[in-house]
Structures are given as C-alpha cells and as structure tokens.
Amino acid sequence: MNTTVNDDTLLSSARRRWLLGSGATLASALGAGTVGNLLLNARPAYAADYKALVCIFLYGGNDGMNMIVPSDTARYNQYAGVRKALAIPQASLTPLTGVSYGLHPAMAALGTAWNDGHLAPVFNLGPLAQPLTKAQYRAATANSGVLPSSLFSHSDQQVLWETGSSDSLTRTGWGGRASEALATVNPVISVAGSARFGLSTTQTPLVLPGPGSTFGAQGLQATDTWAPLVARKQAIDALYAQAQDVALADAYTSAQRDAFAMSARLGALVKTRPGDADAVAAIDTAFASLTSAGKITTGLGNQLYQLAKLIAGNATVQGNRQLFFASMGGFDTHGNQVVTGSSTEGEHARLLKELGDALAAFYAALKALGLGGAVTTFTQSDFGRTFAPNSSTGTDHAWGNQHLVLGGAVKGGATYGSYPELVPGGVNDVGQESWELQGRWIPTTAVDQYAATLLGWFGASEGQLDSVLPNLKNFGTARKLAFL
Secondary structure, eight states, rough: OOOOOOOHHHHHHHHHHHHHHHHHHHHHOOTTTGGGGOOOOOOOEEEEEEEEEEEEEEETOOHHHHHEOOOOHHHHHHHHHHHHHGOOGGGSSSTTTSSSSEEGGGGGGGGHHHHHEEEEHHHHHEOOOOOHHHHHHOOOTTTSSSSOOOOHHHHHHHHHHTTTHHHHHHHHHHHHHHHHHTTTTSOOESSSSSOOGGSSSSOOOOEEOOOTOOSSSSSTTOOOHHHHHHHHHHHHHHHHHHSSSSSSHHHHHHHHHHHHHHHHHHHHHHHOTTTTTTTTTHHHTGGGGEEEETTESSSSHHHHHHHHHHHHHHHHHOSSSEEEEEEEEEOOOOSSBTTTTBBBHHHHHHHHHOOOOOHHHHHHHHTTTTOOOGGEEEESSOOBSSSSOOOSSSBBBOOEEEEESSTSOOOOSSSSOOOOOOTTTSTTTTTOSSOSSOOOOOEEEEEEHHHHHHHHHHTTTTTOOOOOOHHGGGGTTTTSSOOO
C-alpha cells in the first residue's frame, strides 16, 4: 500500500485544523450570531438617500397606560378612578400641547421633540391575526387561527412583536425579512445581542459591542504590531484567501474573510467613546447629560450613543438603508411599580426616565448632525399591562399597549390609533366575568400595520410589505397609519 502523503494533502489537513480552531476565536471576538453570517459581499445601495429605522424593545411589558395618560377631565377621572395608587397626578404630566394627553413626568426630556412636531404616540397596538372584536375574541378557540398564539406570555409575545406574526413559532423577524427583501448591504445591526427581530432566512443580526470595546479578534487587530501577532494574522489571511476543496469550507472561509474586513472597517468607529480624539462633537454634546468620566451612565444611553456614531459614520458602515436594534429590560413591574405615597417615583419612573433621557439625547444628536429626518425610532414591548393594579402595587400581563415613534420625518403634534375605552369589562377589555375585569385591552391596531407604516417610509413597496408581513392582507385597505 502506498502510504506517501503529498504536500496538497498536508495543506488540506492544515486548512481543516485552522478552520476548526479559528472559528471559535472570531466568534468570541465578534459576538454571538455574527461570524457565520457576515456574508456582506458588496451590493448596490438600495437608493441614493440614507434612511435608518431604530427599534427599541422594552422587555418585560412596559406599562403604557402610565407612559401616556389622558389629560382631559372626563377620561383622566376614569383613569384615576381605576388606577388608584398608580395614577399619575394630572398636574404633573408633561403636557403634549394640542392633544388631550400627557407623558409621564419622568419623560419630560421628550418635550422638545414634541414641540418640534417630531414625536407621536400610537395607541392600543398589539399582535393580531386580523381585526378582532370582543365577541370574536370570546368565541374563538386557541387553534382557530383567529387569535395570536399564547397570549399574555412574555416569551411568546416578544416573538410575535419581533416577528410581526401571530404564531410564536415563527423563526424570522420582520426586521430581518425587511433587510432581506430590500437587499440592504448589511443585516440588521444590533447593540443589544442577537434578537429575533433581525433574523432572516440567511443571516442573523450583526451584533456590536458598546463604546470603548474591541470589535474583532483579540491580538489580530491592525494596531497589534508585535511580530508574532503580525505573522499569525498574515498566515490566517493567506489561509482564508485559498480556495477550499468543498463548498461548505469555501462558504466558511468567505464568511471569515468578511468578518475580518468588517471588524477592520468598523473597529475604530465602534471603539470611540465620549471625549476621544475622533469623537463627534455634536454627539458628545447631545449625550453630555448622560456622560461621566468619558462613559455613558445608562444602558440605553450607551446603546443609542453607539447607534448615533454608526449613523453619523454611515459612509463607513455602508449602505443607504439600515435597520438597528436596541433594548431595555426590567419592565415586568408586578410589584412596587411606584413608591408608596408617590406614583411619580419608583421603578417604573426610573425606567421611563432612562428611556426618555436616552431618546431625547439621540434625537438631539441626529438633529444637530442634520440627520433627524433620515432616522425614525420606535418602541416595541411584550404587551401592555393591566389597567387595574394588583394587590402588590404593580400591574400584570395584558395585551394592547401604547408606543412612541420619534424622528424628523414623524408627523408629530397628533396621536395615532384608537385610545382604549377606559372601562373594565367594556368593548376593549377581554374580560367579561367579574373576576377578570382587569383592563387587558384587545388591540385596535396590529403590529403589522405599525411595521408597514415604518417600512413604507423606509422604501418597501406594497408587494414587499405583503411578503415581509403575511398577515397585513387581513386588514384590507387599513394597511398603514399616518404618522410618517
């Protein structure tokens, strides 16, 4: 038997060992859901002008009833009569001039965006398979297809919001499907981990770390000049430049090449912190109230500072259409939602202040950069919370919720959607028996209609909207709202 091993065989074996060993290194450096999916081959930009959508997911189920409160006497009295200790005092609301609503006082920083005409509340949003009345809800069975699956469950409702579907087994997110349909240069870029929102049939989100972090493989950066590290990087580049002997290996090496190219392109931009020599002055100024010793002091502020840099550096990021994902957690306020004796203080107020302050800084930065009209930011959350408080000075899982849309293209100064009737057991409440009259509102506007409005502004055609949002056709001509 001939046992001679030629050079090609040895090289092939070496390639396999390198592929097995280096993948883990890059994956840990670039973040989960990134290295195997950076198939970012150059493609034509979608259009000549830049637009970005920024999704902010409020995990846990934000209490939208206290984020946006009716300020007219009749409805405020209804609100206060049911909310009791949770009711925000009418006089403390941040006024939304021109409409009969106010924001929670912790969100006062958003007053500028409202006065500019670029902030819009959207009422009673939630996952729906089709328009739904209370009678239809009460008559429907779990497998009828009329109701979204697994209502009032955190994990399932997060999936329905992020996927724009009524089936919690849906794999791809509506952001990921939109990116795929519009052939954006990059996948969805997330600064909050690998969320379902950005997942498509071919890609996961590009996950970026926070400001000050290294984006790329440790020891293999352009700034690593120690001879052994330089030699290692040259060897890896040479390895990934060679054609492989199987299609899967070719695809893997292509992904690795793209990963190194992406980290080289974005590394410096990602790493920049407030006050650094290459920081953007307008962004630093806008985020100054959230900055201490060169660091952003809140989690969402940190994420939106990173996104502001990426948007300002869109020529480096590449592509004229980009979807972004950020998030906050902690909104599952079953107990102690407010401080005893003060409904304007407590955990929910703290969360809303972080949200409002970060959104206001982000808005100010984009406005100063002249990019305000190019970026639309919107909130999502698992579900709303019960109108009636529970016995622990908190709220429980519900369904329809209020949300905010922010940006220079937003038609502010008005509200959108239908604010629910504030009557437990009324037409908007799923409850009928005395024990279930909690105020869990049946949505009057679907996630699909909300997403279609955003994606229509973004550039999606009607046909593309139907492919990205399969349930949209069930809403007839009421496909979009008018906030953009």
